[in-house]
Amino acid sequence: MKTHAHTTRLAAKILDDITTKNSAYWKRREQTSALTLFKEAAVRIPAYKDFLKQHDIDPRKITTWKQFQTVPITDKDTYLRQYSLAQLCFDGTLHKPMVFASTSGSTGKPFYFPRDRELDWQQSVLNELFLKNTSLGTSSSTLVIITFGMGVWIGGLINYQAFELVSNRGYPVSILTPGVNKDEVLKALRDLAPLYEQTVVVGYPPFVKDIIDDANVQEIPLKKFNLRFLFAAEAFTETFRDYISATAHVKNPLLDTLNIYGTADIGPMAFETPISILVRQYATKNKKIAERLFFRKNASPTFAQYNPHFITFETLSENILVTGNNIVPLIRYAIGDSGGVYSLGDIIEIFRSNDIDLLQEARSKNIPIYSLPFVFVHERKDFSVKLYGAIIYPEHIREALLDQSLVAHITGKFSMQIKYNRKNNQYLQIHIELRPHTDASRKLTRHIQKTIVHYLLQANTEYHNNYTHFAKKVTPKISLASYGSPDHFKIGIKQKWVEKI
Template identity: 35%
Template sequence: MKLETVAEEEQIQTHKPEGIIPGFQRALALFKQASTNVPAYKAFLKSHGVDPGKINTPADFSHVPIVTKENYLKKYPLRDLMWQRRVSDARMISASSGSSGQPFFWPRGNQSVEDSVVILDELLDRTFSTKTKETLCINAFAMGTWIAGTYMNSAMWRLADLGHKIVTITPGITKEEIARELEVLGSSFRQILIMGYPPFVKDVVDYAKTRHLKLARLDIKCLLAGENFSEQWRDYILTRIGKKNQPESTLGMYGTADAGIVGTETPLSIFIRRLSAQDRRLYEALFGNDSILPTLVQYNPELRYVEEVDGKIIFTTDNSLPLIRYEILDEGRVFTPEMVAGKLNKLGLKTPSQLEPFSSYPYITLFGRQDVAATFYALIIYPENIKYGLEISSLQAIVTGKFTITADFDAVTQEQVLNLTVELQQGLKPTPKIEKKVFNAVVGSLEHNNSEYNKLHQEIGKKAEPIVHLLEQGNPDFKPGIKHRWFKR
């Protein structure tokens, strides 16, 4: 995404002298090892005419071809993508959502979990005092083959081994069970850490209110992942859990099936994000003219070497399936600590001294993905999930096949809502009967083609169902003669 309001000189990341860019030496060593010991990567470099021996500086490294799912991961056998073709180096295999048609299976070795432990060890101790407070960790991520639930379970167990007073329970996305755990177990712990997808965590705290649970008495904290959320949404949750004006009680994570945890919100990044929402000058300096407040996280460059290339996030990370200069299609920017400090100083803005411990970490701003139809309750819904429903024979004479889909938040209730707008064939007008037909076909397609949606629908029912809007042909929302955008931000 081009950020036209950001000054031209700020488009280029501030560089330190070559050889001492944080994380580069580790990334370079990983590149050298993979070029020799990962058959697929060795073949990939050869096909692009790259001599690994000539890659020695950050400038050299920036010319190494970017790998993607299409040009690399799907092109080579799984065994060839792994160190010395050893699939047994993996300890677990996680799946991406499969929303695009076929899930990709990601082998995860010990390195993946150890990296997450390093990231969370400091964060949870400094922010939630988990080494001194007995903490009930409620893992409310979806369990099964998807990465978040099992990955975070492994991390919590390792953190407990390292002295964190964390006890984990795994209800998954079942709000009734979570409410029961809060009611029965909550008072036995000094604090509760609920981990989950933002919309589902909201469902949990809203449901707890209907059960007359006094959440403010339980000292609840939240660790969230899967999608962006607004500061208005954060304030809603803080009020519900009795933490008004304590935004650091809810931390977001930037994680992927590809690499696990890449970065996290910190008290400092939250302070800067909230400040930018109030100060348009800072907003434009960090985020340009994007209309949706992006996610702002910090990361450890020794674990995740992150680059910004043409507005896309590129990262290099070690695992049983190593990724070197991998493009995940997330749009965003990378800022050094010096760049952010400079923007704040230029505007006469200061950060509280107690946030200083987090000031040495670089930042990533995330704007989303143009190729994704929508993220809804943290699962990805692609255009194909909808198309298949609209293409059934009984609808072919009724709809054109064009639609737009948006995942919005209701301004009053802060509930996440999936809006689906569908174009009718020429001469037809919207009717409740057509609306019902479209609804049934689309929900059926989502359940059949998206396993995560199917599970979500089973758990939360009507809240997972799209609201269908029908438009007559010729409506400006469906302009002819241009490439159609399935996803409207």
């Protein structure tokens, strides 16, 4: 068993690697880590040993990175659901300390993933890095308010355990876990936050927005708290980051906001850094950069860096594959997301081709530059709707609902689905949640409808083409729902942006 002193030294070494190692080191580390895990899994995991046998793969002949990339892909259906949980674990046994987390079931039946303290520790290294990136210094007293649900999902518990590990390494961190009890979160902001030099709010982006909006309505003096935000569970746009930063009086969004790309399958996989946020900000404003980076002009994918000490990413036909260790190790595992992988050098060259010196821009903003590899992740196609052939992603609607003319009336949460009328013609139905004490009206409904259409025409060329030919058919129908409406907006659970019939 690793001692506290050993894990503290190891965390310090990895944090030093993040700040000092170059891209060549990370490439070597990534490939070595993946090959080492593959060889161990091929010997010690009964399910993976059988999986390789079924695909006529002799693991002894896989000795190079190029050969590793020929190993068959695994996923939930072709691998995880084909074997018992014990068979998926090292040495075929469950006789070890474990904590379970469940997937949300967004794409099918929930799956229960076990993890050990190693993943909590990996998350703690990320959280420590976030704490270090502050102008206040690491000796500042810090209140961490965790607003993720503290149930079977991974976000709440892993962040509690990770911040506890960070505090055990000598940081003056105090933790409160109100979960999705918004009244308790607001009480903590009012009564506890003033006692600390900075406050970190950890949570699901739409719920955090609810908290900040309500705090401002209640005249809680957020400006005094040096608020910082650690998000996870879904992507958001730079407009959303700007909104949170302005309404919560965030000092430096590059340093004081961070979104994690993670999953119950294997925990935190990648994380925003100041340089990744800066790149994304430029891509939001510069369509040429966005198209070079993300293969789409009007996209707001998650864009993050990852630590090859812990995880390896590959892409195959834009499908993201991940290799990482856990109680149930995953080898070339198709997570179900699409995107791509870059080195820092790749990003620098894309910016240079657009006459921008990325490193100079970063230095001018006094932010750290890490040579860790990058990954971008688009919203899943199964989290979208198709209206007369045009794919409508939730990000298009989210952006529209952050329009300054709307934010005083609505929370930003919505649910959309394709329906059919009596003539069997399809139409887009969007249910939108009102702010507390806001009444629905025809005037507000029409204004929201016009705003959404305006943003869709700018962001979606297929929709624009359809609107030119049959505007009435593709104009969405808007339904306004009261705050916390149980039909579409149950308080405290992950928002379901797309409903399938």
